[in-house]
Amino acid sequence: DQQVKQNSPSLSVQEGRISILNCDYTNSMFDYFLWYKKYPAEGPTFLISISSIKDKNEDGRFTVFLNKSAKHLSLHIVPSQPGDSAVYFCAASANYKLSFGAGTTVTVRA
Amino acid sequence: NAGVTQTPKFQVLKTGQSMTLQCAQDMNHEYMSWYRQDPGMGLRLIHYSVGAGITDQGEVPNGYNVSRSTTEDFPLRLLSAAPSQTSVYFCASSYSSVNTGELFFGEGSRLTVL
Numbered sequence: 648d649q650q651v652k653q654n655s656p657s658l659s660v661q662e663g664r665i666s667i668l669n670c671d672y673t674n675s676m677f678d679y680f681l682w683y684k685k686y687p688a689e690g691p692t693f694l695i696s697i698s699s700i701k702d703k704n705e706d707g708r709f710t711v712f713l714n715k716s717a718k719h720l721s722l723h724i725v726p727s728q729p730g731d732s733a734v735y736f737c738a739a740s741a742n743y744k745l746s747f748g749a750g751t752t753v754t755v756r757a
Numbered sequence: 758n759a760g761v762t763q764t765p766k767f768q769v770l771k772t773g774q775s776m777t778l779q780c781a782q783d784m785n786h787e788y789m790s791w792y793r794q795d796p797g798m799g800l801r802l803i804h805y806s807v808g809a810g811i812t813d814q815g816e817v818p819n820g821y822n823v824s825r826s827t828t829e830d831f832p833l834r835l836l837s838a839a840p841s842q843t844s845v846y847f848c849a850s851s852y853s854s855v856n857t858g859e860l861f862f863g864e865g866s867r868l869t870v871l
Contacts, residue, residue, distance in 0.1 A: 649799075656797075681859070690761070690847055690862030691800070736799060743788070743807060744815060745860065747799040 650674045651739050653748035661756050666724040668751050670737030673718065677739035677746075680713060682722045685734045685750070694735070695722070727755045759783050763848050763863035770838045770870045778833040778866050780848030788851040789831040790815070790860070791823065793844040800847065806831055838870045 678699045683691035697704040710723045737748040790805035802815030806825040822834040849860035
């Protein structure tokens with residue numbers, strides 16, 4: 648039973664527009680949430696994270712929002728660039744274990 | 758700086774064969790882990806280690822063994838390969854024994870079991 652769910656397998660967005668990726672989780676013990684980015688034939692790379700005691704974290708073009716009551720987090724990318732085309736994984740951490748969602752493939756159109 | 762190095766990058770096995778996927782990191786990280794990636798499933802944790810001599814099971818440990826005799830190395834052993842173990846395997850490490858989740862991943866090992 649997946650504890651972290653990304654219900655949108657793909658997202659297509661025009662260059663310069665906002666990309667919004669969503670993630671839901673079921674385990675209330677998760678205390679840290681992260682987003683990873685993955686290009687083909689490479690390992691995932693860390694993008695941005697947020698502690699469960701916060702509701703927003705921003706790093707340049709990337710902002711992560713956490714709604715604990717809804718058990719929902721989202722990643723906003725503004726503005727979207729061609730190099731942002733990749734698979735994005737949502738992840739959540741508890742007790743030395745990191746659980747990942749299935750991923751969302753983002754395609755940025757010129 | 759090599760980071761996390763996995764070998765081999767590609768491997769084809771027959772059902773019942775055994776093999777070891779190697780993982781080494783040169784960042785003096787305490788925490789190391791193995792994941793497998795399957796279509797539509799994301800990355801699933803197989804085993805992890807919070808330091809030399811300490812290992813524990815993740816979400817999908819059956820059919821896999823690990824050991825951690827040094828800080829640098831964390832090999833993953835398949836004792837009797839099955840077609841269900843066809844997957845891409847990722848090794849990852851973290852600087853802290855408390856997993857805040859900021860993992861550094863290797864490039865992956867693609868395993869096919871016939």
